[in-house]
Amino acid sequence: MSGAEFRGRRAAGVTTRRELVENELLEHATRLFAERGFAGTSLQDIADALGITRPALYYYVKSKDELLAKLVTEVTNGPLDELDALAARADVDAVAKLRGVVEIIAGRRVTQPEQFRLLIRSEAELPAELTEAYAASRRDVLRTIAGVVEEGVRAGLFRPVDARVAALGVLGMCNWVAWWFHPGGRDSGWSVVSQLADMAVGALARPDAQTLDGEGPAAALKMLRQDLDHLERVLDL
Numbered sequence: 001m002s003g004a005e006f007r008g009r010r011a012a013g014v015t016t017r018r019e020l021v022e023n024e025l026l027e028h029a030t031r032l033f034a035e036r037g038f039a040g041t042s043l044q045d046i047a048d049a050l051g052i053t054r055p056a057l058y059y060y061v062k063s064k065d066e067l068l069a070k071l072v073t074e075v076t077n078g079p080l081d082e083l084d085a086l087a088a089r090a091d092v093d094a095v096a097k098l099r100g101v102v103e104i105i106a107g108r109r110v111t112q113p114e115q116f117r118l119l120i121r122s123e124a125e126l127p128a129e130l131t132e133a134y135a136a137s138r139r140d141v142l143r144t145i146a147g148v149v150e151e152g153v154r155a156g157l158f159r160p161v162d163a164r165v166a167a168l169g170v171l172g173m174c175n176w177v178a179w180w181f182h183p184g185g186r187d188s189g190w191s192v193v194s195q196l197a198d199m200a201v202g203a204l205a206r207p208d209a210q211t212l213d214g215e216g217p218a219a220a221l222k223m224l225r226q227d228l229d230h231l232e233r234v235l236d237l
Contacts, residue, residue: 018060025050025060026074029067030114038068038125065127072130075112075119076137079104083144094152095201098170101145102197105174110189113178142167149204158204170200 028049032041043064047057061067086092086100109116119134126134145167152158158166173196181192 021050022060022070025057026067026070026115030071030118033068033122034114034118038064038122068122068126069130071115072119072126072134075108075115076134076141079108080137080141080144083141087144087148094148094155094157095205097148098152098201098204099197101148101170102174102200103193105141105171106177106193106196107189109174109177110181110183110192113181116175116178142171145170152204157206159206161204166204169203173200 025046029041029046032045032049036045041064043057043061044054046067047054050057061070082104083101086097086104089097092100123131123134142164146163149158149161149163149166149170153160153163177192177196181189183189
């Protein structure tokens with residue numbers, strides 16, 4: 001093995017260890033912040049929970065504010081990157097994208113419920129710059145979901161709905177999982193996520209979903225006629 005290869009493997013090992021420690025650090029910080037509050041938790045408490053000295057802790061994080069910033073970034077930017085990548089795919093229709101949206105967001109809520117609950121409870125304690133970044137990320141997530149809904153409506157796959165209201169409904173359904181789902185309970189995380197994805201699609205999908213031909217007034221009139229037919233069938237039930 002050459003010296004360069006040895007140094008590369010060593011660097012990779014150091015990076016992997018750092019990531020593992022940082023993940024464990026966030027887990028302990030989340031638990032302590034939830035139990036004692038942000039103000040009632042010190043860096044020494046976190047170092048003790050992690051089993052390292054406080055000076056060693058400074059290698060990974062410099063302050064509680066930095067820890068809180070990491071938590072905010074993990075909860076908000078993580079799913080946003082995945083959502084944007086999904087929404088940009090041209091080989092996936094809006095129904096599959098909506099299902100993917102639920103799987104991404106609800107999937108994180110069933111695996112990291114404490115982090116999301118802590119973020120909600122700590123909103124009032126966030127520094128101004130974090131509050132602004134958090135609000136911007138939430139708007140971006142909502143905009144991305146609404147875009148998926150609009151895509152489905154235009155393609156004739158979803159019923160004509162207010163995309164923003166539909167996006168808020170989907171997002172609220174996914175986020176609420178963090179408050180009622182308990183790992184190890186009757187239902188597995190994946191079964192919950194899968195059922196929520198079915199519900200989201202079922203709430204928006206058209207019974208006679210068809211892709212409209214063409215654009216402009218003629219296509220719009222065709223969609224309106226289909227929507228009227230759908231409403232008439234609903235009223236006849």
